Amino acid sequence: MRKWIVHIFLALLPWTLYAGSNFDEGVKSFEKKEYETAITKFRTSLNETPNDIASYYNLGLAYHETKSFGNAIWAFEKALKLSPSDAASKQGIQRSYAALDPKFKWEPQLNRLESALYGFSGSTWSIIAIIFSILLASGIVQFVRTKNLSSKRLYFALSGLYLFVLVSSVIIAMGSTYYAISNDYVIVTKDSIVTYTSSKKETSAKLLEGERLLMIDRAKSGMINVSSASGDTYYVKSTDVAFI
Numbered sequence: 001m002r003k004w005i006v007h008i009f010l011a012l013l014p015w016t017l018y019a020g021s022n023f024d025e026g027v028k029s030f031e032k033k034e035y036e037t038a039i040t041k042f043r044t045s046l047n048e049t050p051n052d053i054a055s056y057y058n059l060g061l062a063y064h065e066t067k068s069f070g071n072a073i074w075a076f077e078k079a080l081k082l083s084p085s086d087a088a089s090k091q092g093i094q095r096s097y098a099a100l101d102p103k104f105k106w107e108p109q110l111n112r113l114e115s116a117l118y119g120f121s122g123s124t125w126s127i128i129a130i131i132f133s134i135l136l137a138s139g140i141v142q143f144v145r146t147k148n149l150s151s152k153r154l155y156f157a158l159s160g161l162y163l164f165v166l167v168s169s170v171i172i173a174m175g176s177t178y179y180a181i182s183n184d185y186v187i188v189t190k191d192s193i194v195t196y197t198s199s200k201k202e203t204s205a206k207l208l209e210g211e212r213l214l215m216i217d218r219a220k221s222g223m224i225n226v227s228s229a230s231g232d233t234y235y236v237k238s239t240d241v242a243f244i
Helices: 002-011 021-031 035-048 053-065 069-082 087-100 112-118 122-145 149-181
Strands: 185-188 192-196 202-208 212-218 223-227 233-237 241-243
Touching: 021 035, 021 053, 035 053, 053 069, 053 087, 069 087, 069 149, 069 185, 069 241, 112 149, 122 149, 202 233
Parallel strands: none
Antiparallel strands: 185 212, 185 241, 192 202, 192 233, 212 223, 223 233
16 A cells, blocks of 8 residues: 555656656665665655756655654655645645644645645746736737727736736736745654743743744754744754654
8 A cells, every 4th residue: 555655646746757767666675664764765865966856755755664753744744835736745744644643623824726726836927927927018018009999998908917917927926936945844753842931041841742833033053943832832852853
């Protein structure tokens, strides 16, 4: 079943650039149930080919099998960030959270519309914006030149449509680019971690594995200021979390 999942996922991602022998060896190790070796190979693959969706996804599968659910969630979240509408990554996240707490309900950062729109890169939306800016300029020229009233109405309507798509494309391009490069969220990758005040004094609160935290700021001492889902803010060690 696991072998089927791995190969089906790869078949659905023909555009993914595989990281060569380390990725292939990772898949073979996974199929042999040598999960620790698979983790090493997939991480090496990511060092060679950063932002490889398949490597992150399969890394998540390997982490899940070793019961390192926090790391699995992180890896699936990284894959989902690179491909926001990917159902397999979402399913992987849900499975890992269910293993930690069956009652927990995970919600993705993006809604369905945002996932679909951000599935295209900021560069793609920028190209679309350029195309419609040219169409808009052409529509305005035709509107000015034509003497026919019905034609003027047509070009006016088309120019309005082109302008709408142009502005929308620019806004989406900015949002997609920010989402792709931002690391506003972190995942707790250990069973539980200690939290601190700004003076680095420990608090009574502890954060559990798999918890997604909003990063507020980084401190020079290797600490980061985070906000939990409940809105409470703490300082945590950067080594206790993984950045999405």
